[in-house]
Amino acid sequence: MFKILLIEDDETLFHEVKDRLTQWAYDVYGIQDFSKVIQEFTMIKPDLVVIDIQLPKFDGFHWCRMIRSRSNVPILFLSSRDHPTDMVMSMQLGADDFIQKPFHFDVLIAKLQATLRRVYNYNTEPVSLKTWCGATVDYEKNVVANEAGSIELTKNEIYILKLLIEQKNKIVSREELIKSLWDDERFVSDNTLTVNLNRLRKKLDELDLGRFIETKVGQGYMATEEAHAYD
Template sequence: MDKKVLIVEDEDRMREITADYFKASGFQVFEAEDGKKAMEIFQKNELDAVILDIMIPKIDGWSVCKRIRKESDIPIIMLTARSDEDDKLMGFELGADEYVTKPFSPKVLVARVKTFLKRIEGNIRNDKQIIDMKGIEINKQSHIVKVNSEVIDLSPKEYQLLCYMMENKGIVLSRENILNKVWGYDYFGDSRVVDTHIKKLRKKLGDKSECICTVIRVGYKFEVNNEK
């Protein structure tokens, strides 16, 4: 597969086992036992994904996630020994793309990462069509999003969410529809992750945030009034 993944985990045995599974699947694996080393590896390498434990020394996982997200939109999958919903929502607010609770199956984790990367590549390889609605422009070939001609930075999930909504302009999309399309049918987390990402996306769209309309007790739709 020739993809580079960084595994950040302070439990040596867990990190080694997880790394072995990724190596067996063709990944080039980088390992870090603390947040400081994780950031050093991130700065020196072009990674495709990060597996990030929250409770790590020197720099905690949340801080590492926040720092990485400021510089890159690579997929970040966070690991935690806790199942607290507030922890998960915090991770998504900081830019995490997936959340896995310990104990977990390394084999399943590898499969989820593969599926996630294929989904992203599928979006990038889509046709050359440029979607342009009321000043929001998506170039599906270059993966670039502009608002009022200014490039904005979106995480992979935010990008997929915006594409899905704009391609279905005027159609009410339930949270379940959005979860299945953007997160995949194998996602079993809280549907509130949709609301969290919508909130972040609206903030990044600035004065164009009004295009994403809330449909009470149902979901959301992308709507353009007086479209030129």
């Protein structure tokens, strides 16, 4: 049974979501003290976190940053705010998805199931190392390393990189990436993929590798071993 930590201060919504998730055999936990979110997160050790943006004490962005500094646990944001910068900010902080309130429960469960399936099924695969552009890519540890150093990627980032590397020198369409990454493109915005790609390349730039992920305007992306300028 997967453990879900639902960081939501609206008690009515919390109990409604908890009841529905419990029907799907998830073990759902809430926060008792919103000034001690990290302590409770550490104690619960959830498999996935669902977090609202507007919370007492500190907002969801703060707690996402704190959680991501110590864990790669998948994080889904909930928000009643409709400003696009909220979604962009959540993705930049390392969240896996963003759900706008009010939401249909089927959308929440679909995104939650897709995230758990992607993260934990993927983690059960044998250790797999890949050499790319002189760097070692460890798909299990989510680490890319070369003589310049090493970087740790989120689950989304390593999955995107894996998809591109496994089809090296071939264009992978945005539609294929979205469908492979989120299982059902109906629940994913095109901007979500753009944010994830940009964040991945920014991290790869630390190892001088970002330039090996090319943007093919109107087509998709391609991993190469011959660098060109990218947008």
